Amino acid sequence: MSSQDAVVEIHELSKHYGEFIALDNLSLTLNRGSILGFIGPNGAGKTTTIRILVGLSRPTSGYAKIGGADCVRDLAKVRRLVGYMPDKFGSYDNMRVREYLDFFGAAFGIARKERRKRVAEVLELTNAVWMQDRYVESLSHGMQQRIGIARTLLHNPEVLILDEPANGLDPEARIEMRTILLRLAAEGRTLIVTSHILPELSRICDRIAIVAGGKLRAVGTLQEVTRELSQRRTIEIQFLTSTGLADVASRIRPTLEADAEVTVSEAEATIRCRTSANDQKMAALLNQLVTAGDRVSQFREVAGDLEEAFVSAARVAEAERTERESGAASSAKAEVAR
Amino acid sequence: MIGCLVIIERELLALLRSSKTLAIFLTVSVAFSGIVLLKWPSSAIVDLNGAKGREVFQWLTYAMLAAAILIVPVFPSTALVTEVRRHTLELLLNSPLSRTSIYLGKALAMLGFVVLLLFATLPALASCFLMGGLSFTDDILKLYMFLLLVSAQLVVVGLLVGTYCRSTESALRWSYGVTFAMTIVPFFPDALFPGGTSPIAKAFQWLKLISPIPSLMQMLNKGSVGGSGLMETRDVVSWYIGFAVCFILIGSVVCILRLSHSLLDRSRSQGFITDDQSQWVQASRRVLYLVDPQRRSAGIPTLVNPLMVKEFQCRQFGRMHWLLRLVAGCAVLSLVLTLASAQGTEARGVEYTGALIIVLQVALIVLLTPGLASGMIAGEREGGSWDLLRVTPLTTGQILRGKLISVLLTLALLLCATLPGYAVIMLIKPTLQQQVVQVLVCLVLAALLSMLVSATVSSFFRSTAVATAVSYAVLVAIFGGTMLIWMNRESPFGFDFVQNALRLNPMAAALNAMQADGFQSYDLIPSGWWITGITCTVLLAVLYAQVLRLTRPD
Numbered sequence: 001m002s003s004q005d006a007v008v009e010i011h012e013l014s015k016h017y018g019e020f021i022a023l024d025n026l027s028l029t030l031n032r033g034s035i036l037g038f039i040g041p042n043g044a045g046k047t048t049t050i051r052i053l054v055g056l057s058r059p060t061s062g063y064a065k066i067g068g069a070d071c072v073r074d075l076a077k078v079r080r081l082v083g084y085m086p087d088k089f090g091s092y093d094n095m096r097v098r099e100y101l102d103f104f105g106a107a108f109g110i111a112r113k114e115r116r117k118r119v120a121e122v123l124e125l126t127n128a129v130w131m132q133d134r135y136v137e138s139l140s141h142g143m144q145q146r147i148g149i150a151r152t153l154l155h156n157p158e159v160l161i162l163d164e165p166a167n168g169l170d171p172e173a174r175i176e177m178r179t180i181l182l183r184l185a186a187e188g189r190t191l192i193v194t195s196h197i198l199p200e201l202s203r204i205c206d207r208i209a210i211v212a213g214g215k216l217r218a219v220g221t222l223q224e225v226t227r228e229l230s231q232r233r234t235i236e237i238q239f240l241t242s243t244g245l246a247d248v249a250s251r252i253r254p255t256l257e258a259d260a261e262v263t264v265s266e267a268e269a270t271i272r273c274r275t276s277a278n279d280q281k282m283a284a285l286l287n288q289l290v291t292a293g294d295r296v297s298q299f300r301e302v303a304g305d306l307e308e309a310f311v312s313a314a315r316v317a318e319a320e321r322t323e324r325e326s327g328a329a330s331s332a333k334a335e336v337a338r
Numbered sequence: 339m340i341g342c343l344v345i346i347e348r349e350l351l352a353l354l355r356s357s358k359t360l361a362i363f364l365t366v367s368v369a370f371s372g373i374v375l376l377k378w379p380s381s382a383i384v385d386l387n388g389a390k391g392r393e394v395f396q397w398l399t400y401a402m403l404a405a406a407i408l409i410v411p412v413f414p415s416t417a418l419v420t421e422v423r424r425h426t427l428e429l430l431l432n433s434p435l436s437r438t439s440i441y442l443g444k445a446l447a448m449l450g451f452v453v454l455l456l457f458a459t460l461p462a463l464a465s466c467f468l469m470g471g472l473s474f475t476d477d478i479l480k481l482y483m484f485l486l487l488v489s490a491q492l493v494v495v496g497l498l499v500g501t502y503c504r505s506t507e508s509a510l511r512w513s514y515g516v517t518f519a520m521t522i523v524p525f526f527p528d529a530l531f532p533g534g535t536s537p538i539a540k541a542f543q544w545l546k547l548i549s550p551i552p553s554l555m556q557m558l559n560k561g562s563v564g565g566s567g568l569m570e571t572r573d574v575v576s577w578y579i580g581f582a583v584c585f586i587l588i589g590s591v592v593c594i595l596r597l598s599h600s601l602l603d604r605s606r607s608q609g610f611i612t613d614d615q616s617q618w619v620q621a622s623r624r625v626l627y628l629v630d631p632q633r634r635s636a637g638i639p640t641l642v643n644p645l646m647v648k649e650f651q652c653r654q655f656g657r658m659h660w661l662l663r664l665v666a667g668c669a670v671l672s673l674v675l676t677l678a679s680a681q682g683t684e685a686r687g688v689e690y691t692g693a694l695i696i697v698l699q700v701a702l703i704v705l706l707t708p709g710l711a712s713g714m715i716a717g718e719r720e721g722g723s724w725d726l727l728r729v730t731p732l733t734t735g736q737i738l739r740g741k742l743i744s745v746l747l748t749l750a751l752l753l754c755a756t757l758p759g760y761a762v763i764m765l766i767k768p769t770l771q772q773q774v775v776q777v778l779v780c781l782v783l784a785a786l787l788s789m790l791v792s793a794t795v796s797s798f799f800r801s802t803a804v805a806t807a808v809s810y811a812v813l814v815a816i817f818g819g820t821m822l823i824w825m826n827r828e829s830p831f832g833f834d835f836v837q838n839a840l841r842l843n844p845m846a847a848a849l850n851a852m853q854a855d856g857f858q859s860y861d862l863i864p865s866g867w868w869i870t871g872i873t874c875t876v877l878l879a880v881l882y883a884q885v886l887r888l889t890r891p892d
Contacts, residue, residue, distance in 0.1 A: 051892070054729050058891040072891065076731060084729045088722035092652045093505075099651055102637045106644035107730040112637050133611040133634065151726075 005031045007159055007190045008053070013062035015048050015214075022048045024214040025062065030207065032158075035181065035191040037205030039198065039306075041314045045214040046194045047087075050161055053192070054084040066159055080108075083152030087163040089144045091136045097123075097147055098132045101154060108155040115154075122150040126180055142173035149180060159190045166197050178204055198306045210310060213317030222306060229309035235273045235282060237289070238298035242269040248294055255285050272302075341435040345443020350450050353413065358804075359451075363458050366405055370462035373397055376826065378465075388471015395466050395477065396558050402459055402485055403554055407521055408814060409455065410489050412807055414448045414496025415513035416506045418601075423506070428602055437597045441590065445493050452489040456482055480557065484575075488550045491582045492517055494589035501596040507717065507802035511709040514810065518705055524549045526698055553578040631659045645732065645740025653710070653744075661751070668755025675759035688767050692777070693854035695759050699781055700845040702752060703788050704817055708809035710745045711792035715885065716805040724888070734886045742793065749785040753778075773851045776863055780848035783870040787844060788813055790877035797884035817845055824856070833859075841866045842873075 008030035015023040023045045030036050040046050051057035053064050055075045063070060069077035092100065098119060105115040123129045126146045131139060139147065145165055152160055165181070166174050174197070181204055185191055195201050201208065202222055209219040210229065218225040227233065237252075239245065245264045249271050253262050261274040277285075286299050353359055377394040421427035430440055463478055472478060496513045503509035527542040546552055553575045612623050612632045623630050638647045651657065675695055718724040727737060760774045792809040799805040820843040827836045837860050840846035847866035849857040 055891055056725060056728055075891075079729055079731050082729070084726075086722065086725055088725075090721060090723035090726045092648065092721070092723060094652050094657075095648075096635075099635055102635070103644050103648045103651075104726070104730065106638040106640075106647075107727070107732050109731060112640045116637055133614075 007032045007067055008036075008192065009065040010049070010053075011063050011065075013049065013052060013064055014060045015045075015052065015057065016060045021214050023052075023059070026211065026214075026216045027062075028209055028216060028219060030190055030192070032190055033185060033188050034207055035185050035193060035205045037201035037208045038192055038194045038211070039196070039201060039208065039310060040211035040217075041310075041317070044211045044314075044317070046211055047163060048214075049211070050084075050163055050192070050194065053078075054082050054161055055079060080155060081158050083155070083157035083160045085148045085152045085160075085162045085165060087167065089148055091139075091144065093137055095136050096133050097128070097136055097139070100136045100147065101151060104151050105154045110155065118154055118156075122153045125153065125183070126150045127176065141168045142170065145169060145173070145177065146180070149177075153184075157189070159192070160184060161192045163194050164196070165193060166195050166200050174200060198310060202306045208306065210313045212313040213320055215317070217313040217316065218309065226306060226309045229312045230305075232274050232276050234302040235275065236298070236300055236302050237271045237273070237296060239269045239271075240295040240297050242266045245269070245271060248289070251292070252285065252289075255281070255288065341433075341439035342443045342446070345430075345435070345440055346447045346450065349417070349444055349447030353447070353451050354454075362409060363455065366409075366455060366458045367461070369405075370398060370401065370459045373401055374462045374465045388469070391466055391469030391471035394469060395463075395472055398459070398462055398466055399481055399554060399558060402456070402481070403488065403550065404818075405455070405459075406452070406485055406489050406492065407517055408810070410448075410452060410492040411496045411513040411517045412510065413451060414444070414493045415500050415503075415509040416803055417444055417448070418497060418500035418597075419503055419506045419509045422504075422601055425602075428599075431597075431599060431602075437594050441497070441594045441597055445490075445497060445590070448493045448496075449486070449490060452486065452493070456485060484550070484554065484557065487579065487582050490586055491520075491550075491589075494586050494593065495520070498589050498593045498596075501593055501601060505802070507713050507806055510803050510806050515705065515709075518701075521549045521551065522701065525551070526694070529694055547572075547574055547577050548581055550578060550582075627659070628662060631657055643736060643740035643743065645727075645737055646744045647740075649741055649744035661748075664748075664751060668751060672755045672758040688763050688770065689853050690855070692760070692763050692770075692774075692852040693849055696777060696781070696845060696848045696852060696854075699753065700784050700817060700848075703749065703781075703785050704810075704813045706752065707745070707749065707785070707788035708792045708806050708813065710748055711741075711789050712796045712805040712809040713802040714741045714745070714793050715797040715888065716799045717796075717802045719800050719888075720802055728889050734882065734889050737889065738882060738885055742789065745789050745793070746785075749789065753781055753785060770852075773853065776851035777848045779867065780844045780851060780863075783867060783874070784817075784844035784848070786874050787816070787870055787877075790874050790881065791816070794877045794881045794884070797881055797888065817843055820846060827856075837861065841869045844870050 006029040008028070010026055010028040013023055013026045014021070026045070026049060038046050038049070048057065052059050053066065053071055055071055055078050058072055063072070065071065066078050067081045069081060071078050092103075095103070101119045101122065102115060105118060106112075110118060120129075123132055126149050128143070128146045128150055131143055131147070134143075136144070136147065145167075149160075149162070149165065152162070162181075166177050169177060178200065181191060181193065185204075193201065193205065205222070207220065208222055208225045210217045210225060218228045220228070239248070245266055249262050249264050252271065252273065253260070256262070256273060256275045256277055260277070261272075263272045264270075265272065275281075286296070289296055289299075374394060377390075377397055418427070421430065431437075435443075466472065467474065467478060495516050496509075499513045499516060500509050503512060524546045528539075528546045556574045610632055611634055612620055612630050613634045615623075623632070638644050650661075675698075715724070718727060760777070764771050764774050791812050792805075795809045795812060796802075796805045799808065820839045823831055823839040824836055824846065827833070831839075840850070840857075840860055840862055844866065846857065846860075847862040847870075850860050850862040850866070
């Protein structure tokens with residue numbers, strides 16, 4: 001990825017709260033028009049990163065830039081470039097949806113005539129025209145999420161940062177939300193979306209970043225991330241017929257590591273291997289099968305699961321934390337003994 | 339009954355675990371000990387008739403009533419709203435507990451808290467008892483029983499208000515409003531039309547009795563407030579007890595009836611809009627309404643501060659049609675005050691009526707301003723909308739200006755309401771023109787001070803309810819505390835100390851300008867103006883610094 005195309009640029013970003021490290025040297029770039037799924041367990045550092053990006057928090061070290069504007073020094077420019085939807089809606093009492101949007105439009109300095117047009121546009125874009133005269137506090141959660149997105153779009157920002165937009169939505173509302181987000185990306189906007197609903201993210205995001213324990217564990221396309229984080233890969237070998245598959249499986253087993261799983265599906269004429277073997281070993285296995293005259297019709301790797309990658313990253317972070325804590329405890333003991 | 343005990347245990351333990359409760363107990367103990375110390379006999383001559391003991395007792399009695407009025411509404415008013423907002427009321431209503439058990443549990447827990455609060459005053463009353471002249475059963479026990487009854491009434495008010503409100507802040511505001519309306523406001527009509535024989539004047543004399551203060555005065559053999567020196571001949575105490583018991587019973591029944599799932603399932607407005615109605619409806623609403631509240635708004639004008647408009651829109655009575663109603667209400671109030679000024683002048687002098695109007699106006703300002711300004715920052719932070727404001731290009735100055743102007747305009751309306759009363763005063767006694775101008779300056783300063791105190795307090799808290807309670811406490815300390823010092827002007831406080839204390843209170847400066855009884859000897863203008871002005875400037879600077887800090891990246 002060339003850094004000239006990058007709209008969002010995060011370089012060695014760290015945030016410390018006393019001794020607690022919320023973010024640890026996080027670096028990331030994001031191109032125009034892409035959707036980044038920003039995932040991680042609770043307390044991983046997602047919201048901290050987002051708050052730094054929108055100028056609500058100051059990093060301890062490193063920097064973040066949006067559209068070339070520094071998120072600390074060029075705050076005024078960043079505010080115009082970014083549309084931010086926090087996980088909490090932030091409603092006002094006794095205000096109708098239209099008035100609510102009108103207020104935020106006015107806060108961004110949009111002139112009244114232009115604002116009226118813009119409010120109508122964003123309501124249309126988020127399929128929310130029918131709720132324009134409702135009171136904001138009386139809307140359901142799903143409706144409020146849509147109004148939240150409409151609010152972020154008012155000043156026509158280049159980058160949208162949405163914290164848990166699908167949280168608490170029913171399946172229908174989630175589908176609608178997905179459609180809206182894809183429509184926004186198609187308009188050329190860059191989106192950063194955090195969510196715990198991983199299948200949802202894997203459907204819409206072209207890039208995934210996984211953070212855990214304040215560190216970036218993996219970033220890339222869904223396939224790259226899952227391959228990077230999954231400790232085992234699944235190789236699917238399909239044969240022309242299902243005869244003698246058990247025999248083939250017994251020949252495959254010794255070529256893989258001891259704890260590799262080899263399962264036979266006679267109905268599909270397929271053997272599946274869950275293994276940590278690298279590409280060279282896999283190539284050797286294929287060669288061995290072909291040489292032995294086994295009629296292989298397909299030999300492919302099955303795309304990994306985002307959930308598995310997520311759990312794997314969380315486990316690594318947890319192991320690091322435990323190690324750190326036990327290290328600190330043992331050094332404290334040693335200190336006492338001394 | 340067991341269910342009721344479960345609720346009592348939970349509520350009382352939750353109350354007693356809070357650090358705020360400890361702070362309240364400590365403050366009450368220290369304040370009451372302070373009163374005893376201030377009034378402790380300094381003369382070496384032994385007082386054998388117990389007059390000194392009775393005097394201290396009288397002070398403690400008023401202070402205890404004031405403490406009950408200020409502290410008790412906080413807890414019951416927020417109890418039910420908090421349950422609704424945390425969704426724990428659903429759990430209670432779906433449990434085998436009856437509605438009566440839930441209500442009684444909450445009410446009795448609050449009363450238990452009041453009993454503990456009254457215990458905090460025991461050392462002070464014990465010292466007073468030791469001075470002599472007091473009977474344990476006729477004075478002390480009777481006083482405690484009476485205060486318990488008043489507190490029970492206030493608990494019912496708080497719980498009842500809580501069933502109507504949706505936020506802790508509005509519950510607190512309305513609770514204080516109703517409490518003041520039942521305890522202090524009933525005096526004003528009788529004070530403005532004293533000793534009359536007309537049916538209206540007689541109604542005002544009876545209205546006064548719904549407040550516990552006349553009963554307390556009768557218990558202390560002190561006649562009645564606003565009685566223009568006439569001793570109260572009616573059995574005020576029995577009348578009040580009857581009224582309070584009826585109120586508690588009826589209020590409890592209403593509260594129990596309201597304590598149902600309907601509290602959790604309030605209807606959502608469908609957003610009725612005149613613009614979408616038929617031509618006929620639109621035309622008829624144009625005739626019926628001066629400003630149609632259901633009309634689609636044209637949007638915020640480009641050059642107007644958007645936050646100011648937003649504040650008016652979000653406020654319960656901030657919309658244009660409500661403001662027009664407020665103006666109309668104020669106009670009626672001003673006519674009544676004008677009438678009072680004209681009627682009472684012959685009997686008591688213009689100064690008396692002027693002083694009464696000043697006290698009424700300041701009371702209104704103190705009552706309303708925390709409701710308007712203490713949610714200014716705390717409300718935004720509590721509701722999560724503060725971060726949304728922070729990511730807009732609005733500057734700290736714009737945010738502050740918009741919010742402060744919206745409060746100022748409302749307070750200005752309120753102050754304008756009573757101007758005709760002063761006009762009549764000037765008409766009757768043209769020489770008072772300069773004093774009236776001074777009074778108006780003092781009132782403007784009082785409004786500014788109240789607004790800035792509430793706004794500054796608001797910037798230090800995340801919860802509007804806490805900010806509102808603290809704002810009331812600070813304002814009562816400024817406007818009421820200094821008057822307490824003035825009431826002790828002969829002993830133990832000296833002239834200079836009282837004068838310096840009164841300089842902090844713009845109401846005292848206004849009373850001084852009006853040459854009200856007891857204020858003529860002080861020199862509070864312009865020094866009082868300077869002090870209030872400087873205080874306001876300091877508060878504004880603190881407020882600005884706080885808002886600047888809160889808008890900057892963490």
